[in-house]
Amino acid sequence: MNDIAVYVEDLAREAKAASRSLGFASDEARCAAVRAMAAALRQRADEVLEANAIDMDAARAAGTSEGLLDRLLLTPERVEGMAAGLDKLADLPDPVGRVLDERDISEGVHLGRVSVPLGLVAMVYEARPNVTADAAGICIRTGNACILRGGSIAQNSCVAIARILADAVEASGFDRAAVSIIETTDRAATGALMALRGVVDVLIPRGGAGLIQRCVRESLVPVIETGTGNCHIYVHESADFAKARAIIMNAKTQRVGVCNACESLLVDESIADAFLPEALSELGAAGVVIHGDERVRGVAFAGEFVDATEEDWGREYLALEISVRIVGGIDEAIAHVNRYGTGHSEAIVAEDEEACERFLREVDAAAVYANASTRFTDGGEFGLGAEIGISTQKLHARGPFAAEALTTYKYELRGAGQVRP
Amino acid sequence: MNDIAVYVEDLAREAKAASRSLGFASDEARCAAVRAMAAALRQRADEVLEANAIDMDAARAAGTSEGLLDRLLLTPERVEGMAAGLDKLADLPDPVGRVLDERDISEGVHLGRVSVPLGLVAMVYEARPNVTADAAGICIRTGNACILRGGSIAQNSCVAIARILADAVEASGFDRAAVSIIETTDRAATGALMALRGVVDVLIPRGGAGLIQRCVRESLVPVIETGTGNCHIYVHESADFAKARAIIMNAKTQRVGVCNACESLLVDESIADAFLPEALSELGAAGVVIHGDERVRGVAFAGEFVDATEEDWGREYLALEISVRIVGGIDEAIAHVNRYGTGHSEAIVAEDEEACERFLREVDAAAVYANASTRFTDGGEFGLGAEIGISTQKLHARGPFAAEALTTYKYELRGAGQVRP
Known part of the structure; x- marks a missing residue:
């Protein structure tokens, strides 16, 4: 295993460990963390804009197209937009801890089926730095840790945002590894991330068809395929x-x-x-x-x-x-x-x-x-709250999907010593 | 593309085409087909037992272990068990066509979220020929076509059962390709099947850890991982x-x-x-x-x-x-x-x-x-009806899963000419 793979696996394992305490934190504690993330972004907007200026300069020097430059650009208004998006997440109903089903099975063992977070969510995206805040916010809101991988063109912006959000998560009493970002632009890091089946619970690519197809073809971690619409x-x-x-x-x-x-x-x-x-x-x-x-x-x-x-x-x-x-x-x-x-x-x-x-x-x-x-066809229009993407696959989530797609369920069984006859 | 890959893809495309009419057939029509499958198995049990005798002779000659021979063996009682299992499926509630959600979205467009079959389900299994009937039955019951891949040791038994079931499906007014089986023991066929993303909607391996890990690692088709329990x-x-x-x-x-x-x-x-x-x-x-x-x-x-x-x-x-x-x-x-x-x-x-x-x-x-x-931990004990397997993954289905896991949903939107403002 090379250095990049070791680095990514260590990062993912720390994030996974951080997901444990987050997963059974109260709704209030998770909402407070998301609000703290919003406040930290507002307070430290200058740091974000400075990092973004470095990315913009490098991108312009590399002859990047106007369309891509616009996706990369952050302004005070766009940073405020990210913060407002985070605040909005705190107002969404909690998708975790819902009792989906409940009954006594044989021998009087009580069965409950309860919604729980997935655990560790990987998001791989491209030029838009604001995805960093969207992704981290919806993960923390739903009790998941996240490991983020932004596009190399937006690396400084994404890392700056992720660090500010991790600081806020830590100040809210959680492990800062709950918002982790891959701090290398080496392309091999994405491959290493996609190999971590069993550590990373789901991988969600957000970007162009090339990125999505690479994830679908190469990932051992289950992928939610998004986006292509003919x-x-x-x-x-x-x-x-x-x-x-x-x-x-x-x-x-x-x-x-x-x-x-x-x-x-x-x-x-x-x-x-x-x-x-x-x-x-x-x-x-x-x-x-x-x-x-x-x-x-x-x-x-x-x-x-x-x-x-x-x-x-x-x-x-x-x-x-x-x-x-x-x-x-x-x-x-x-x-x-x-x-x-x-x-x-x-x-x-x-x-x-x-x-x-x-x-x-x-x-x-x-x-x-x-x-x-x-x-x-849009998560907002369909009434789902904050949209993560639009799934074109049939398993787990289809069409526009949001917070609920970052949950799974667990069977909890309570007995008094029963064995199977 | 080699001959095996062409053969498997043609077979899968025919099965996929067959899934279309099955997918919107009535509950009654699908139940009648499953009952006809049960009746056909009972009526033609001798054919099944003859094919099984060929597999058993070859397996014995190859020095197969007693445990494996027992899994391979079919008896009149075991054939009756398969038929009874099919009849039981017809008594399960229909998981298809349920309205999961309904509301008016903006501009008065009416949104309904409705459960629908996945489409084409691939099942890959090993020595037990009875999985052929279980798998085909639950697929037809839920409006899915299936493409089956049995273990080479059970090939004659599996093909005999699948042909009888396809005859019954055809006699019930559906395309017989809705129950398709790969009729070659060439190992490359499994690889070819796993490559058919977009044609095959889900692949479910049922067998030992080796088979399951191969599917998880190699398949481009989404897999439901089953079975390993430490x-x-x-x-x-x-x-x-x-x-x-x-x-x-x-x-x-x-x-x-x-x-x-x-x-x-x-x-x-x-x-x-x-x-x-x-x-x-x-x-x-x-x-x-x-x-x-x-x-x-x-x-x-x-x-x-x-x-x-x-x-x-x-x-x-x-x-x-x-x-x-x-x-x-x-x-x-x-x-x-x-x-x-x-x-x-x-x-x-x-x-x-x-x-x-x-x-x-x-x-x-x-x-x-x-x-x-x-x-x-068992689908029957948990009250799910016919169990397909026990999922150890978190997406789509977790724990014991049954008919519902073979469905997805579709958003149906009815308007009067509305456009998005």
Whole structure:
């Protein structure tokens, strides 16, 4: 085992040990720690901004893109945003210690199934330093310790924030190792973290598809896969055209870089000639490039057109681009969505209720919509409180997930000397 | 991609396609299919027994141990047992289609969270052919398709059973690919199956530690880890000795080859001299070999003694052997259990209620007992209906798990053209 692996394992074991006392601390004590974290961030905002200035200078010198620089940048307002987010966590209901089930089993042994923290949560993320505070906050709130791994571009900012939060955790009477951060930018550290099955209880990657796929492929620690959204809108022959256009424009153009944005449009052939010219012109006017199939090519509209290749059906553009396909009907639409979709958010626009119900039932995705925009897929919108991410896997957590996904349960059995007959 | 990988992927894709119609079939239709599977097994028991005779002959010729031969053997009674198990599944409540949550979100979009089948479940198992019927039955009952991979020693038996069950599924109006079995004993097939992330929704290994660890290490498909139980019984200084001895004898000797059996005994030093002679003599009389630490060595008792090494604390003997350690008190006991345990079942024996509550709270395991035998950890005992296995992981399912673990949920959103503001 090399030095990096030893360093990461030691760090993780200390964090795991710290998780023990946190796990059975009272709701009040955990909330107080989260509020102390918020107060410390406000009080020491200058330290955070100084560290961030170092990262920003290095990133600018390395010719980093404006988009990435904006994600990296911290301002007094953004630091206040982190602190406010922490305060909000303290107001969430406690997901720990709920009795999920209770009964007497054979011989009169009393069984209780109780929600408990997972233990040690690893979060691996990229350029946004604010994830440090979000991640640490939701972990402490739910009685978990965390081990954090920020992107190397944001290393100074992330480490500064994590140290301030660990100080606050310590001042609140907990082991400061409950907020641990990997203080090396060596890429091998992520690999070492992913090998720690049995020490790290879950690994949550938050970032681009590259990071997420690396974690899914390499991690021995269970992963919650997040984020990739190749979301479709299917316009059924019974659709109200005005509703369809409004939903498409909202889902495609309101925010293009998000995972619940629309990436692909399917239109029934019986209405294609009537529906598409206006719909595509509207997209074109908003600067959206249309990747269309052969039949779409025949539609006259005002905007830029590119031939769609097989690859386009599986692409998450995260840009002002959309693939458009004409389908023979709902069977073909559902089959297309189930084949090319990423299981994130899918929508049908139809006035025919039977078509809506079929689509809702037969499409295999975390969130399926009839006559509403895929943009609603969001932990806040769904009423979950602070969102950690949007899971595209089916085990443990599906769709937007929050505090509850950082808990598991334990069976507690109380007897008076019973043995199994 | 080699031939085996192509074969397995084609098989899995057909099974996945078959899962679609099964997933939204009615409760009645799925129950009828499971009953038809039971009837077919009864009617064609001779075919099963003939195939099993071929496996038994080959296994005997290869010098297979008596224990393994017994696991492989099918008799008319055991075939009837499989059929009865299938009938019982039809009586379980339907875990699919439950509305878990319901509300209006912003703009009046209606949100429902509904339980749905996972899709395609892979089960990988070893010598017991009856797992074929158990696995296929619980999958069909819960609206999932399955792809099965039995041990090569049981190949003829497993394939015969799976074909009969697939015939019954087909006769019930479903695609027979909903019960698929890998019909090659090539070891590469398991590897190919584990690579099919996105097609196979979950992989559940049922067998020895070698199989389970291979799946955990190699699988890209999410795994539910089952089975390993290094279970401890901790005798606190406040323990009622008679209760403690009864629990230890039950947990260690009632069935030695099961994962909820006791493998390790911890005793407070203040009562060691008073408690251990009789407790160890009782174990010795039952043929249990004691692996003791230095201080245990000084106890006079009737039975066989071996020096415990560091390795012993982590061992799951699955035999008439037990490790015994004297501890300084509850702190040391909890730390030992959390370090060496496998997160399965752990017990304290104590009359002091505070000690019991501390142990229940601070031990990190699926099932934690105060004053009862670890042998109660079982899906049937816990009231879950047909048990699939006992999970030692924390995500998705922990402890004994059954039909519900083969479901996930989906958000269904119904609107009238709403877009996100």
